Amino acid sequence: MGDEPVRRAGRGGRERVLAAANRLFAAQGITATTMEDIAAGAPVSKRTLYAHFPAKEDLVLAHLDHIVTGGWSVLTTLARTDLSPRERLLAMFTVQPWPDGTVRGCPFLHAAAEYPDPDSPVHTFARNQKLTMLRLVTELLTEMGAADPGALAEQLVTLADGAASRAMVLDDPGYGRHARAAAETLIDLATAAQPGGDQHDQAGGDRQGTTR
């Protein structure tokens, strides 16, 4: 991706466009957001918009990529080293509302839903992101010495996606708490923690059981 048309890195047009896309796609849905909306919201001229993104689908893909490479994705949280693996997993369930107070769901689920063809580039990108996420969670669980990390990882990410979707439809920023409670139960079971024991922490130092 080094061959971007940003040799001189102009006045930040591209970045503003991506910020506007992030905001407008979330606020209106992707298909319902027009290129004029993006240009007006950037703000950037339509000509510049099309100079950076030849077609709308390019913008959608760049938008999704921007969420991943920028710090907007939960992927970033999962990689934080200042938190214990358990804390990082549970951070998946913190639904963050927008400045206007409303709650949007997972952008990747949105994108996949609006591009239903499984072979569509957008749908494929969303799927790959979900798989990457799953892999990270699996690794984290393995590191924690959980029983059957693969199965548990599927369950946790399913809870996270469900929480994001329901927080959106119910418009409840705090909805993640239910999924988080379920996740704690399942994690504790798989790591053989005592249910009465509040929180058996053991932050970074856990090393046993894994190959490392």
Added chain:
Amino acid sequence: MGDEPVRRAGRGGRERVLAAANRLFAAQGITATTMEDIAAGAPVSKRTLYAHFPAKEDLVLAHLDHIVTGGWSVLTTLARTDLSPRERLLAMFTVQPWPDGTVRGCPFLHAAAEYPDPDSPVHTFARNQKLTMLRLVTELLTEMGAADPGALAEQLVTLADGAASRAMVLDDPGYGRHARAAAETLIDLATAAQPGGDQHDQAGGDRQGTTR
């Protein structure tokens, strides 16, 4: 009087339109499906289409209502009397693919995502359906004598919604099995079921796993 324009219940035009909407909304997304698409897919003349549904949003709402009142919703499964409460709950996790083999997510989550305004009639309808569903699950769990039925119900429907969303994005009709496994674990915990009393199997029997 005469709210509905179906005095004489013509030759099934309305029903065919709803069937086409069901199919096309799922296949292409709502916003991406045009009224022409619906008319051509019914098949019905555009004039008849607009005679039944004055605007597209009316069609969308009627479509969602059709899923509920017709037998398409999981609500129906939850009300079946030939299944045990536990079986009815677990039936939520059976993702049904379309005849073409692809997997669509929950229509209500889709609709809410494509009508992001929380006060929009469509979004509101979807939210109400989710709340109805939650209430049914809560009642079922209460009937089963589960501990804290309200909290567990939230967790189960979150798992179900997550499973539907992920089955869609991953295009995997069998994806519900992961959520189902988690649901069984949580239900068994809350109902204090004895291991081995039922067929209570659960993936990965060796739970002693970690060194701790």
Added chain:
DNA sequence: CCTTAGGTAAACGCTGGCGTGTACATCGGG
């Protein structure tokens, strides 16, 4: 028979979204 409700077919006006063309403004570097 004629009435009447429902449906069909094709064209139309209107709006608005996509993507382009053209001419002009700005700014940093040689």
Added chain:
DNA sequence: CCCGATGTACACGCCAGCGTTTACCTAAGG
């Protein structure tokens, strides 16, 4: 001080989608 890369402002061509209009068809029932 000019050059070229970048961005702006604005209008345009094109087409598609929404919803309507006009005119005609078909079948059931008095």
